Amino acid sequence: MTLAAGIDEVTVNFTPGSLTLLSILLAFIMFGIALDTTPRDFRVVARHPRPFVLAIAAQLLILPAITFVLTLILPVTPSMALGMLLVACCPPGNISQILTHRAAGNVALSVSMTAVSNVIYIVALPLSISFWGSIHPDAGDLLTDVRLDPMRMLVEIALIIGVPFALGLGLRSAYPRFADRVQPTVKWVGLLALVGFVVAALAGNWEAFVSHLGIILVVVAIHDSAALGIGWSTAAIGGLGTGERKAMTFEVGIRNAGLGLGLVMTFFDGLGGMAVVAGWWGVWDVLAGLVLATVWGRHTLKRTGSAKGDAAVANPVAP
Template sequence: MLGMGMTLTLDDLRGALSMPKEVLSGFVLQYSVMPLSGFLVSKLLNLPSHYAAGLILVGCCPGGTASNIVTYLARGNVALSVIMTAASTISAVIMTPFLTAKLAGKYVAVDASGLLISTLQVVLFPVLAGAFLNQYFQPIVKIVSPLMPPLAVATVAILCGNAISQSSSTILMSGGQVVLASSLLHASGFFFGYVLARMLGLDVSSSRTISIEVGMQNSVLGVVLATKHFGDPLTTVPCAVSSVLHSIFGSILAGIWRHTVPAEVKD
Protein backbone atom coordinates (compact mmCIF):
# COMPACT_ATOMS: atom_id res chain seq x y z
CA MET A 1 0.00 0.00 0.00
CA LEU A 2 2.90 2.33 0.73
CA GLY A 3 4.40 1.49 -2.66
CA MET A 4 1.09 2.16 -4.38
CA GLY A 5 0.79 5.50 -2.62
CA MET A 6 4.21 6.45 -3.97
CA THR A 7 2.82 6.21 -7.51
CA LEU A 8 -0.02 8.68 -6.92
CA THR A 9 0.25 12.26 -8.19
CA LEU A 10 -2.02 15.22 -8.78
CA ASP A 11 -2.14 14.11 -12.43
CA ASP A 12 -4.07 11.02 -11.28
CA LEU A 13 -6.75 13.27 -9.79
CA ARG A 14 -6.93 15.27 -13.01
CA GLY A 15 -7.17 12.02 -14.94
CA ALA A 16 -10.14 10.92 -12.82
CA LEU A 17 -11.90 14.20 -13.54
CA SER A 18 -11.33 13.73 -17.28
CA MET A 19 -13.15 10.35 -17.42
CA PRO A 20 -15.84 10.45 -14.71
CA LYS A 21 -18.14 7.94 -16.45
CA GLU A 22 -15.45 5.26 -16.64
CA VAL A 23 -14.27 5.79 -13.05
CA LEU A 24 -17.80 5.82 -11.61
CA SER A 25 -18.84 2.74 -13.63
CA GLY A 26 -15.76 0.87 -12.49
CA PHE A 27 -16.31 1.84 -8.86
CA VAL A 28 -19.94 0.70 -8.86
CA LEU A 29 -19.11 -2.61 -10.57
CA GLN A 30 -16.16 -3.21 -8.22
CA TYR A 31 -18.32 -3.00 -5.12
CA SER A 32 -21.40 -4.75 -6.52
CA VAL A 33 -20.31 -7.60 -8.81
CA MET A 34 -17.66 -9.10 -6.51
CA PRO A 35 -19.43 -8.86 -3.12
CA LEU A 36 -22.65 -10.28 -4.59
CA SER A 37 -20.72 -12.98 -6.46
CA GLY A 38 -18.99 -14.02 -3.24
CA PHE A 39 -22.34 -14.25 -1.47
CA LEU A 40 -24.08 -16.15 -4.30
CA VAL A 41 -21.20 -18.59 -4.88
CA SER A 42 -21.17 -19.36 -1.14
CA LYS A 43 -24.90 -20.13 -1.35
CA LEU A 44 -24.58 -22.12 -4.58
CA LEU A 45 -21.82 -24.39 -3.24
CA ASN A 46 -23.25 -24.46 0.29
CA LEU A 47 -19.83 -23.55 1.71
CA PRO A 48 -19.08 -24.03 5.41
CA SER A 49 -19.45 -20.80 7.34
CA HIS A 50 -15.68 -20.15 7.65
CA TYR A 51 -15.08 -20.55 3.90
CA ALA A 52 -18.19 -18.53 3.04
CA ALA A 53 -17.09 -15.64 5.26
CA GLY A 54 -13.59 -15.68 3.74
CA LEU A 55 -14.90 -15.76 0.17
CA ILE A 56 -17.29 -12.87 0.83
CA LEU A 57 -14.49 -10.91 2.48
CA VAL A 58 -12.35 -11.33 -0.66
CA GLY A 59 -15.24 -10.12 -2.78
CA CYS A 60 -15.59 -7.01 -0.61
CA CYS A 61 -11.90 -6.07 -0.87
CA PRO A 62 -10.66 -3.37 -3.27
CA GLY A 63 -8.91 -4.00 -6.57
CA GLY A 64 -5.40 -5.44 -6.45
CA THR A 65 -2.34 -3.46 -7.55
CA ALA A 66 -1.25 -6.30 -9.87
CA SER A 67 -4.22 -5.32 -12.02
CA ASN A 68 -2.27 -2.31 -13.29
CA ILE A 69 0.39 -4.55 -14.84
CA VAL A 70 -2.20 -6.97 -16.26
CA THR A 71 -4.13 -4.03 -17.77
CA TYR A 72 -0.97 -2.86 -19.51
CA LEU A 73 -0.36 -6.34 -20.94
CA ALA A 74 -4.00 -6.59 -22.07
CA ARG A 75 -3.81 -3.27 -23.97
CA GLY A 76 -6.29 -1.69 -21.60
CA ASN A 77 -6.53 1.86 -20.27
CA VAL A 78 -3.62 1.96 -17.80
CA ALA A 79 -4.46 5.45 -16.49
CA LEU A 80 -8.00 4.30 -15.70
CA SER A 81 -6.61 1.19 -14.01
CA VAL A 82 -4.38 3.22 -11.69
CA ILE A 83 -7.21 5.63 -10.84
CA MET A 84 -9.67 2.79 -10.21
CA THR A 85 -7.23 0.91 -7.97
CA ALA A 86 -6.57 4.07 -5.96
CA ALA A 87 -10.28 4.94 -5.70
CA SER A 88 -11.37 1.46 -4.63
CA THR A 89 -8.46 1.17 -2.19
CA ILE A 90 -9.15 4.46 -0.42
CA SER A 91 -12.92 3.85 -0.32
CA ALA A 92 -12.29 0.34 1.04
CA VAL A 93 -12.01 1.97 4.47
CA ILE A 94 -15.80 2.26 4.42
CA MET A 95 -16.94 -0.22 1.77
CA THR A 96 -15.06 -3.35 2.86
CA PRO A 97 -16.21 -3.39 6.53
CA PHE A 98 -19.76 -2.32 5.59
CA LEU A 99 -20.29 -4.90 2.82
CA THR A 100 -18.58 -7.69 4.76
CA ALA A 101 -20.80 -7.07 7.78
CA LYS A 102 -23.94 -7.04 5.62
CA LEU A 103 -23.17 -10.12 3.51
CA ALA A 104 -21.05 -12.29 5.83
CA GLY A 105 -22.78 -11.41 9.10
CA LYS A 106 -25.12 -14.38 8.75
CA TYR A 107 -22.17 -16.80 8.61
CA VAL A 108 -19.91 -15.47 11.37
CA ALA A 109 -19.86 -12.57 13.81
CA VAL A 110 -18.33 -9.58 12.00
CA ASP A 111 -16.69 -6.80 14.01
CA ALA A 112 -17.42 -3.94 11.57
CA SER A 113 -15.77 -1.27 13.71
CA GLY A 114 -12.68 -3.45 14.13
CA LEU A 115 -12.53 -4.04 10.38
CA LEU A 116 -12.85 -0.29 9.83
CA ILE A 117 -9.92 0.49 12.14
CA SER A 118 -7.74 -2.23 10.62
CA THR A 119 -8.53 -1.08 7.08
CA LEU A 120 -7.53 2.44 8.05
CA GLN A 121 -4.24 1.12 9.39
CA VAL A 122 -3.48 -1.29 6.56
CA VAL A 123 -4.82 0.70 3.60
CA LEU A 124 -5.53 4.40 4.02
CA PHE A 125 -2.61 5.50 6.21
CA PRO A 126 0.11 3.77 4.11
CA VAL A 127 -1.41 5.05 0.84
CA LEU A 128 -1.59 8.62 2.13
CA ALA A 129 1.94 8.32 3.52
CA GLY A 130 3.19 7.13 0.13
CA ALA A 131 1.40 9.96 -1.70
CA PHE A 132 2.85 12.48 0.80
CA LEU A 133 6.37 11.13 0.22
CA ASN A 134 5.87 11.27 -3.55
CA GLN A 135 4.69 14.87 -3.33
CA TYR A 136 7.35 16.26 -1.01
CA PHE A 137 10.28 13.82 -0.95
CA GLN A 138 10.69 12.72 -4.56
CA PRO A 139 14.49 12.13 -4.33
CA ILE A 140 13.89 9.56 -1.59
CA VAL A 141 10.98 8.01 -3.50
CA LYS A 142 13.16 7.57 -6.62
CA ILE A 143 15.63 5.58 -4.54
CA VAL A 144 13.10 3.50 -2.61
CA SER A 145 10.36 2.89 -5.22
CA PRO A 146 12.31 0.28 -7.27
CA LEU A 147 12.55 -1.84 -4.12
CA MET A 148 8.81 -1.74 -3.39
CA PRO A 149 7.49 -4.22 -6.03
CA PRO A 150 9.81 -7.11 -5.03
CA LEU A 151 9.15 -6.31 -1.37
CA ALA A 152 5.40 -6.40 -2.03
CA VAL A 153 5.70 -9.74 -3.86
CA ALA A 154 7.69 -11.22 -0.96
CA THR A 155 5.10 -9.95 1.52
CA VAL A 156 2.26 -11.50 -0.48
CA ALA A 157 4.10 -14.84 -0.66
CA ILE A 158 4.79 -14.89 3.09
CA LEU A 159 1.26 -13.89 4.16
CA CYS A 160 -0.54 -16.26 1.78
CA GLY A 161 1.93 -19.10 2.36
CA ASN A 162 1.48 -18.72 6.10
CA ALA A 163 -2.33 -18.73 5.80
CA ILE A 164 -2.30 -21.91 3.70
CA SER A 165 0.31 -23.75 5.77
CA GLN A 166 -1.58 -23.19 9.03
CA SER A 167 -4.61 -24.98 7.58
CA SER A 168 -2.83 -27.37 5.22
CA SER A 169 -4.43 -30.59 6.48
CA THR A 170 -7.95 -29.19 6.16
CA ILE A 171 -7.20 -27.73 2.73
CA LEU A 172 -6.03 -31.14 1.51
CA MET A 173 -9.35 -32.61 2.63
CA SER A 174 -11.66 -29.92 1.24
CA GLY A 175 -9.39 -27.68 -0.81
CA GLY A 176 -11.12 -28.54 -4.08
CA GLN A 177 -14.24 -26.82 -2.87
CA VAL A 178 -12.31 -23.64 -2.01
CA VAL A 179 -10.50 -23.62 -5.37
CA LEU A 180 -13.80 -24.05 -7.22
CA ALA A 181 -15.46 -21.28 -5.18
CA SER A 182 -12.56 -18.87 -5.74
CA SER A 183 -12.46 -19.74 -9.46
CA LEU A 184 -16.17 -18.98 -9.83
CA LEU A 185 -15.79 -15.74 -7.89
CA HIS A 186 -13.02 -14.37 -10.08
CA ALA A 187 -14.46 -15.73 -13.33
CA SER A 188 -17.71 -13.90 -12.62
CA GLY A 189 -15.75 -10.72 -11.82
CA PHE A 190 -13.84 -10.77 -15.11
CA PHE A 191 -16.93 -11.74 -17.15
CA PHE A 192 -19.53 -9.39 -15.68
CA GLY A 193 -17.01 -6.58 -15.31
CA TYR A 194 -16.49 -6.60 -19.09
CA VAL A 195 -20.06 -7.32 -20.19
CA LEU A 196 -21.68 -4.73 -17.91
CA ALA A 197 -19.08 -2.10 -18.81
CA ARG A 198 -19.88 -2.62 -22.50
CA MET A 199 -23.61 -2.43 -21.73
CA LEU A 200 -22.95 0.93 -20.05
CA GLY A 201 -21.52 2.19 -23.34
CA LEU A 202 -17.81 2.17 -22.50
CA ASP A 203 -15.21 1.52 -25.18
CA VAL A 204 -13.40 -1.83 -25.47
CA SER A 205 -10.15 -0.63 -23.88
CA SER A 206 -11.93 0.79 -20.81
CA SER A 207 -14.15 -2.30 -20.57
CA ARG A 208 -11.10 -4.55 -20.52
CA THR A 209 -9.64 -2.41 -17.76
CA ILE A 210 -12.79 -2.58 -15.65
CA SER A 211 -13.01 -6.34 -16.20
CA ILE A 212 -9.46 -6.75 -14.86
CA GLU A 213 -10.01 -4.33 -11.98
CA VAL A 214 -13.21 -6.08 -10.91
CA GLY A 215 -11.80 -9.59 -11.36
CA MET A 216 -8.53 -9.03 -9.48
CA GLN A 217 -8.90 -8.33 -5.77
CA ASN A 218 -6.52 -7.24 -3.04
CA SER A 219 -6.66 -10.74 -1.56
CA VAL A 220 -3.77 -10.10 0.82
CA LEU A 221 -5.83 -7.41 2.55
CA GLY A 222 -8.43 -10.15 3.01
CA VAL A 223 -5.80 -12.42 4.58
CA VAL A 224 -4.74 -9.69 7.01
CA LEU A 225 -8.31 -8.76 8.00
CA ALA A 226 -9.43 -12.40 8.31
CA THR A 227 -6.42 -13.27 10.47
CA LYS A 228 -7.09 -10.39 12.83
CA HIS A 229 -10.88 -10.37 13.05
CA PHE A 230 -12.16 -13.90 12.41
CA GLY A 231 -11.53 -16.52 15.05
CA ASP A 232 -11.33 -19.51 12.69
CA PRO A 233 -8.00 -19.62 10.77
CA LEU A 234 -9.79 -21.41 7.92
CA THR A 235 -11.44 -18.08 7.05
CA THR A 236 -8.11 -16.93 5.61
CA VAL A 237 -7.91 -19.88 3.18
CA PRO A 238 -10.22 -18.49 0.43
CA CYS A 239 -8.29 -15.21 0.59
CA ALA A 240 -4.93 -16.97 0.17
CA VAL A 241 -6.19 -19.23 -2.63
CA SER A 242 -7.75 -16.21 -4.32
CA SER A 243 -4.39 -14.41 -4.49
CA VAL A 244 -3.05 -17.21 -6.68
CA LEU A 245 -6.11 -17.79 -8.87
CA HIS A 246 -6.82 -14.19 -9.82
CA SER A 247 -3.21 -13.80 -10.98
CA ILE A 248 -3.50 -16.91 -13.18
CA PHE A 249 -6.87 -15.87 -14.63
CA GLY A 250 -5.71 -12.30 -15.19
CA SER A 251 -2.51 -13.41 -16.92
CA ILE A 252 -4.41 -15.76 -19.27
CA LEU A 253 -6.90 -13.01 -20.12
CA ALA A 254 -4.10 -10.51 -20.73
CA GLY A 255 -2.40 -13.01 -23.06
CA ILE A 256 -5.60 -13.39 -25.09
CA TRP A 257 -6.45 -9.70 -25.23
CA ARG A 258 -2.90 -8.65 -26.04
CA HIS A 259 -3.27 -10.21 -29.50
CA THR A 260 -6.54 -8.39 -30.23
CA VAL A 261 -6.02 -4.62 -30.40
CA PRO A 262 -9.17 -2.58 -29.64
CA ALA A 263 -10.52 -0.69 -32.68
CA GLU A 264 -10.16 2.69 -30.98
CA VAL A 265 -6.47 2.01 -30.36
CA LYS A 266 -5.94 1.05 -34.03
CA ASP A 267 -7.59 4.27 -35.12
Protein backbone atom coordinates (compact mmCIF):
# COMPACT_ATOMS: atom_id res chain seq x y z
CA MET A 1 0.00 0.00 0.00
CA THR A 2 1.33 3.47 -0.90
CA LEU A 3 1.43 6.58 1.23
CA ALA A 4 -1.32 8.04 -0.98
CA ALA A 5 -3.70 5.10 -0.62
CA GLY A 6 -7.29 6.25 -1.04
CA ILE A 7 -6.68 9.00 -3.55
CA ASP A 8 -7.78 6.72 -6.40
CA GLU A 9 -11.30 6.83 -4.98
CA VAL A 10 -11.35 10.64 -4.82
CA THR A 11 -13.08 12.60 -7.56
CA VAL A 12 -12.05 16.22 -8.09
CA ASN A 13 -15.21 18.11 -9.00
CA PHE A 14 -15.49 20.91 -11.55
CA THR A 15 -18.63 22.60 -12.78
CA PRO A 16 -19.39 22.51 -16.51
CA GLY A 17 -18.79 26.26 -16.58
CA SER A 18 -15.32 25.93 -15.06
CA LEU A 19 -14.40 23.24 -17.60
CA THR A 20 -15.50 25.52 -20.41
CA LEU A 21 -13.42 28.33 -18.89
CA LEU A 22 -10.37 26.06 -18.73
CA SER A 23 -10.73 25.12 -22.40
CA ILE A 24 -11.02 28.80 -23.33
CA LEU A 25 -7.93 29.66 -21.28
CA LEU A 26 -5.90 26.90 -22.92
CA ALA A 27 -7.04 27.99 -26.38
CA PHE A 28 -6.17 31.59 -25.50
CA ILE A 29 -2.66 30.52 -24.45
CA MET A 30 -2.13 28.63 -27.71
CA PHE A 31 -3.37 31.69 -29.60
CA GLY A 32 -0.72 33.75 -27.78
CA ILE A 33 2.03 31.29 -28.71
CA ALA A 34 0.97 31.49 -32.36
CA LEU A 35 1.10 35.30 -32.27
CA ASP A 36 4.80 34.94 -31.42
CA THR A 37 5.40 32.43 -34.22
CA THR A 38 6.54 33.28 -37.72
CA PRO A 39 7.39 31.20 -40.82
CA ARG A 40 11.02 31.87 -39.92
CA ASP A 41 10.65 29.70 -36.82
CA PHE A 42 9.74 26.72 -38.96
CA ARG A 43 12.54 27.50 -41.41
CA VAL A 44 15.04 27.56 -38.53
CA VAL A 45 14.01 24.02 -37.65
CA ALA A 46 14.31 22.96 -41.30
CA ARG A 47 17.80 24.46 -41.63
CA HIS A 48 19.07 23.19 -38.28
CA PRO A 49 17.08 20.03 -37.50
CA ARG A 50 19.47 18.45 -34.98
CA PRO A 51 18.33 20.42 -31.88
CA PHE A 52 14.71 19.84 -32.79
CA VAL A 53 15.20 16.11 -33.40
CA LEU A 54 16.91 15.83 -30.01
CA ALA A 55 14.10 17.78 -28.33
CA ILE A 56 11.37 15.63 -29.89
CA ALA A 57 13.22 12.43 -28.94
CA ALA A 58 13.58 13.69 -25.38
CA GLN A 59 9.90 14.66 -25.13
CA LEU A 60 8.18 11.85 -26.98
CA LEU A 61 10.44 8.94 -26.04
CA ILE A 62 12.82 9.57 -23.17
CA LEU A 63 10.57 11.58 -20.84
CA PRO A 64 7.60 9.16 -20.97
CA ALA A 65 9.95 6.18 -20.60
CA ILE A 66 11.70 7.67 -17.55
CA THR A 67 8.32 8.67 -16.14
CA PHE A 68 7.11 5.09 -16.59
CA VAL A 69 10.08 3.87 -14.56
CA LEU A 70 9.47 6.50 -11.86
CA THR A 71 5.86 5.33 -11.47
CA LEU A 72 7.18 1.86 -10.71
CA ILE A 73 9.76 3.09 -8.19
CA LEU A 74 7.92 5.86 -6.33
CA PRO A 75 5.10 5.08 -3.85
CA VAL A 76 2.29 6.27 -6.12
CA THR A 77 -1.21 4.93 -6.67
CA PRO A 78 -2.46 3.87 -10.14
CA SER A 79 -4.28 7.18 -10.66
CA MET A 80 -1.19 9.18 -9.68
CA ALA A 81 0.92 7.05 -12.03
CA LEU A 82 -1.51 7.74 -14.87
CA GLY A 83 -1.41 11.44 -14.01
CA MET A 84 2.38 11.46 -14.20
CA LEU A 85 2.27 9.71 -17.57
CA LEU A 86 -0.35 12.16 -18.87
CA VAL A 87 1.77 15.17 -17.88
CA ALA A 88 4.83 13.59 -19.52
CA CYS A 89 2.83 13.11 -22.72
CA CYS A 90 1.61 16.74 -22.81
CA PRO A 91 3.22 19.33 -25.12
CA PRO A 92 5.70 21.91 -23.81
CA GLY A 93 4.29 24.79 -21.78
CA ASN A 94 4.15 28.33 -23.15
CA ILE A 95 6.33 29.73 -20.37
CA SER A 96 9.39 27.85 -21.71
CA GLN A 97 10.39 30.81 -23.90
CA ILE A 98 10.06 33.24 -21.00
CA LEU A 99 12.26 31.06 -18.81
CA THR A 100 14.79 30.54 -21.61
CA HIS A 101 15.05 34.32 -22.03
CA ARG A 102 15.46 34.82 -18.28
CA ALA A 103 18.17 32.16 -18.22
CA ALA A 104 20.05 33.84 -21.12
CA GLY A 105 19.44 30.84 -23.35
CA ASN A 106 18.69 30.62 -27.07
CA VAL A 107 15.18 32.09 -27.26
CA ALA A 108 14.88 31.75 -31.05
CA LEU A 109 15.46 28.02 -30.75
CA SER A 110 12.98 27.77 -27.89
CA VAL A 111 10.25 29.52 -29.89
CA SER A 112 10.94 27.34 -32.93
CA MET A 113 10.85 24.10 -30.94
CA THR A 114 7.64 25.04 -29.11
CA ALA A 115 5.88 26.07 -32.31
CA VAL A 116 6.63 22.86 -34.19
CA SER A 117 6.24 20.61 -31.13
CA ASN A 118 2.71 21.81 -30.41
CA VAL A 119 1.63 20.95 -33.95
CA ILE A 120 3.07 17.44 -33.60
CA TYR A 121 1.46 16.91 -30.20
CA ILE A 122 -2.03 17.30 -31.65
CA VAL A 123 -1.62 13.74 -32.92
CA ALA A 124 1.16 12.51 -30.63
CA LEU A 125 -0.51 13.20 -27.25
CA PRO A 126 -3.53 10.85 -27.52
CA LEU A 127 -1.39 8.11 -29.06
CA SER A 128 1.33 8.50 -26.45
CA ILE A 129 -0.92 8.40 -23.36
CA SER A 130 -2.84 5.46 -24.82
CA PHE A 131 0.39 3.50 -25.33
CA TRP A 132 2.16 4.22 -22.04
CA GLY A 133 -1.01 3.97 -20.00
CA SER A 134 -2.06 0.67 -21.54
CA ILE A 135 1.25 -1.10 -20.80
CA HIS A 136 1.46 0.10 -17.19
CA PRO A 137 0.87 -2.83 -14.79
CA ASP A 138 -1.40 -0.79 -12.49
CA ALA A 139 -2.63 2.24 -14.42
CA GLY A 140 -3.63 0.14 -17.43
CA ASP A 141 -6.77 -1.02 -15.63
CA LEU A 142 -7.84 2.59 -15.04
CA LEU A 143 -7.34 3.39 -18.70
CA THR A 144 -9.56 0.43 -19.59
CA ASP A 145 -12.21 1.51 -17.08
CA VAL A 146 -12.56 5.00 -18.58
CA ARG A 147 -12.50 3.60 -22.14
CA LEU A 148 -10.21 6.31 -23.44
CA ASP A 149 -11.00 7.15 -27.06
CA PRO A 150 -7.81 8.44 -28.77
CA MET A 151 -9.78 9.84 -31.72
CA ARG A 152 -12.11 11.83 -29.46
CA MET A 153 -9.09 13.14 -27.54
CA LEU A 154 -7.40 14.07 -30.83
CA VAL A 155 -10.46 16.14 -31.79
CA GLU A 156 -10.51 17.81 -28.37
CA ILE A 157 -6.80 18.64 -28.59
CA ALA A 158 -7.20 19.90 -32.15
CA LEU A 159 -9.88 22.32 -30.94
CA ILE A 160 -7.76 23.53 -28.00
CA ILE A 161 -4.36 23.61 -29.75
CA GLY A 162 -4.82 23.39 -33.52
CA VAL A 163 -7.64 25.88 -34.16
CA PRO A 164 -6.36 28.76 -31.97
CA PHE A 165 -2.82 28.14 -33.21
CA ALA A 166 -3.99 28.43 -36.82
CA LEU A 167 -5.97 31.58 -36.01
CA GLY A 168 -2.95 33.12 -34.29
CA LEU A 169 -0.69 32.32 -37.23
CA GLY A 170 -3.22 33.86 -39.61
CA LEU A 171 -3.48 37.04 -37.56
CA ARG A 172 0.30 37.25 -37.26
CA SER A 173 0.68 36.88 -41.02
CA ALA A 174 -2.00 39.47 -41.86
CA TYR A 175 -1.21 42.04 -39.15
CA PRO A 176 2.36 41.49 -37.90
CA ARG A 177 2.69 44.86 -36.15
CA PHE A 178 -0.58 44.39 -34.29
CA ALA A 179 0.49 40.87 -33.29
CA ASP A 180 3.79 42.21 -31.94
CA ARG A 181 1.94 44.76 -29.78
CA VAL A 182 -0.63 42.45 -28.26
CA GLN A 183 1.37 39.23 -27.98
CA PRO A 184 3.18 40.01 -24.69
CA THR A 185 -0.11 40.96 -23.05
CA VAL A 186 -1.90 37.88 -24.38
CA LYS A 187 0.92 35.59 -23.19
CA TRP A 188 1.10 36.97 -19.65
CA VAL A 189 -2.67 37.29 -19.19
CA GLY A 190 -3.12 33.71 -20.35
CA LEU A 191 -0.35 32.40 -18.11
CA LEU A 192 -1.52 34.25 -15.00
CA ALA A 193 -5.13 33.27 -15.64
CA LEU A 194 -4.14 29.60 -15.98
CA VAL A 195 -2.06 29.67 -12.78
CA GLY A 196 -5.00 31.33 -11.03
CA PHE A 197 -7.37 28.68 -12.33
CA VAL A 198 -5.11 25.84 -11.15
CA VAL A 199 -4.71 27.43 -7.70
CA ALA A 200 -8.48 27.90 -7.49
CA ALA A 201 -9.00 24.29 -8.56
CA LEU A 202 -6.69 23.04 -5.81
CA ALA A 203 -8.37 25.33 -3.27
CA GLY A 204 -11.82 24.16 -4.35
CA ASN A 205 -10.77 20.57 -3.77
CA TRP A 206 -8.53 21.37 -0.82
CA GLU A 207 -9.40 18.35 1.30
CA ALA A 208 -8.42 15.88 -1.42
CA PHE A 209 -5.19 17.79 -2.06
CA VAL A 210 -4.10 18.36 1.55
CA SER A 211 -4.82 14.80 2.67
CA HIS A 212 -2.14 13.59 0.25
CA LEU A 213 0.01 16.73 0.20
CA GLY A 214 3.31 15.22 1.32
CA ILE A 215 3.61 12.49 -1.29
CA ILE A 216 2.30 14.76 -4.06
CA LEU A 217 4.94 17.42 -3.35
CA VAL A 218 7.73 14.85 -3.35
CA VAL A 219 6.55 12.99 -6.45
CA VAL A 220 6.00 16.12 -8.55
CA ALA A 221 9.35 17.62 -7.46
CA ILE A 222 11.21 14.42 -8.43
CA HIS A 223 9.32 14.10 -11.70
CA ASP A 224 9.88 17.74 -12.67
CA SER A 225 13.58 17.53 -11.78
CA ALA A 226 13.88 14.44 -13.97
CA ALA A 227 12.20 16.26 -16.88
CA LEU A 228 14.53 19.26 -16.58
CA GLY A 229 17.53 16.93 -16.30
CA ILE A 230 16.47 14.98 -19.39
CA GLY A 231 16.33 18.20 -21.40
CA TRP A 232 19.80 19.31 -20.32
CA SER A 233 21.49 15.92 -20.63
CA THR A 234 19.99 15.17 -24.04
CA ALA A 235 21.25 18.49 -25.38
CA ALA A 236 24.67 17.92 -23.79
CA ILE A 237 25.01 14.42 -25.23
CA GLY A 238 23.88 15.80 -28.59
CA GLY A 239 26.76 18.30 -28.55
CA LEU A 240 24.66 21.49 -28.33
CA GLY A 241 26.04 24.69 -26.82
CA THR A 242 25.15 26.21 -23.45
CA GLY A 243 22.41 28.50 -24.79
CA GLU A 244 20.79 25.61 -26.63
CA ARG A 245 21.03 23.35 -23.57
CA LYS A 246 19.13 25.92 -21.55
CA ALA A 247 16.44 26.17 -24.21
CA MET A 248 16.02 22.40 -24.36
CA THR A 249 16.01 22.10 -20.57
CA PHE A 250 12.88 24.22 -20.38
CA GLU A 251 11.39 22.80 -23.57
CA VAL A 252 11.40 19.32 -22.01
CA GLY A 253 11.02 20.27 -18.35
CA ILE A 254 8.06 22.65 -18.71
CA ARG A 255 4.92 20.73 -19.67
CA ASN A 256 1.45 22.04 -20.45
CA ALA A 257 -0.03 20.58 -17.26
CA GLY A 258 -3.06 22.86 -17.63
CA LEU A 259 -3.98 20.97 -20.78
CA GLY A 260 -3.42 17.75 -18.84
CA LEU A 261 -5.80 18.93 -16.12
CA GLY A 262 -8.43 19.72 -18.71
CA LEU A 263 -8.06 16.24 -20.21
CA VAL A 264 -8.37 14.67 -16.75
CA MET A 265 -11.71 16.42 -16.28
CA THR A 266 -12.93 15.64 -19.80
CA PHE A 267 -11.80 12.04 -20.27
CA PHE A 268 -11.05 10.67 -16.79
CA ASP A 269 -14.00 12.03 -14.76
CA GLY A 270 -11.76 14.14 -12.50
CA LEU A 271 -9.90 11.11 -11.16
CA GLY A 272 -8.26 12.23 -7.90
CA GLY A 273 -4.65 11.16 -8.32
CA MET A 274 -4.48 12.37 -11.92
CA ALA A 275 -6.07 15.72 -11.10
CA VAL A 276 -3.90 16.61 -8.12
CA VAL A 277 -0.70 15.58 -9.94
CA ALA A 278 -1.57 17.63 -13.04
CA GLY A 279 -2.83 20.54 -10.94
CA TRP A 280 0.25 20.76 -8.73
CA TRP A 281 2.53 20.27 -11.75
CA GLY A 282 0.99 23.41 -13.26
CA VAL A 283 2.14 25.42 -10.24
CA TRP A 284 5.39 23.69 -9.34
CA ASP A 285 7.09 23.68 -12.76
CA VAL A 286 6.56 27.45 -13.03
CA LEU A 287 8.11 28.02 -9.58
CA ALA A 288 11.01 25.59 -10.13
CA GLY A 289 11.59 26.93 -13.63
CA LEU A 290 11.74 30.53 -12.44
CA VAL A 291 14.29 29.63 -9.75
CA LEU A 292 16.50 27.73 -12.21
CA ALA A 293 16.21 30.42 -14.90
CA THR A 294 17.09 33.17 -12.42
CA VAL A 295 20.16 31.31 -11.16
CA TRP A 296 21.32 30.62 -14.70
CA GLY A 297 20.72 34.23 -15.79
CA ARG A 298 22.72 35.65 -12.87
CA HIS A 299 25.54 33.21 -13.48
CA THR A 300 25.68 34.23 -17.15
CA LEU A 301 25.69 37.92 -16.21
CA LYS A 302 28.65 37.40 -13.87
CA ARG A 303 30.51 35.25 -16.39
CA THR A 304 29.99 37.36 -19.52
CA GLY A 305 29.04 40.78 -18.18
CA SER A 306 25.91 40.68 -20.35
CA ALA A 307 22.33 39.73 -19.47
CA LYS A 308 22.03 38.17 -22.93
CA GLY A 309 25.12 36.03 -22.70
CA ASP A 310 24.42 32.69 -24.35
CA ALA A 311 21.23 34.06 -25.87
CA ALA A 312 23.34 36.15 -28.22
CA VAL A 313 24.33 33.02 -30.13
CA ALA A 314 22.65 33.35 -33.51
CA ASN A 315 23.23 29.80 -34.72
CA PRO A 316 20.99 27.34 -32.89
CA VAL A 317 23.71 24.70 -33.14
CA ALA A 318 26.90 25.49 -31.26
CA PRO A 319 30.11 25.19 -33.26
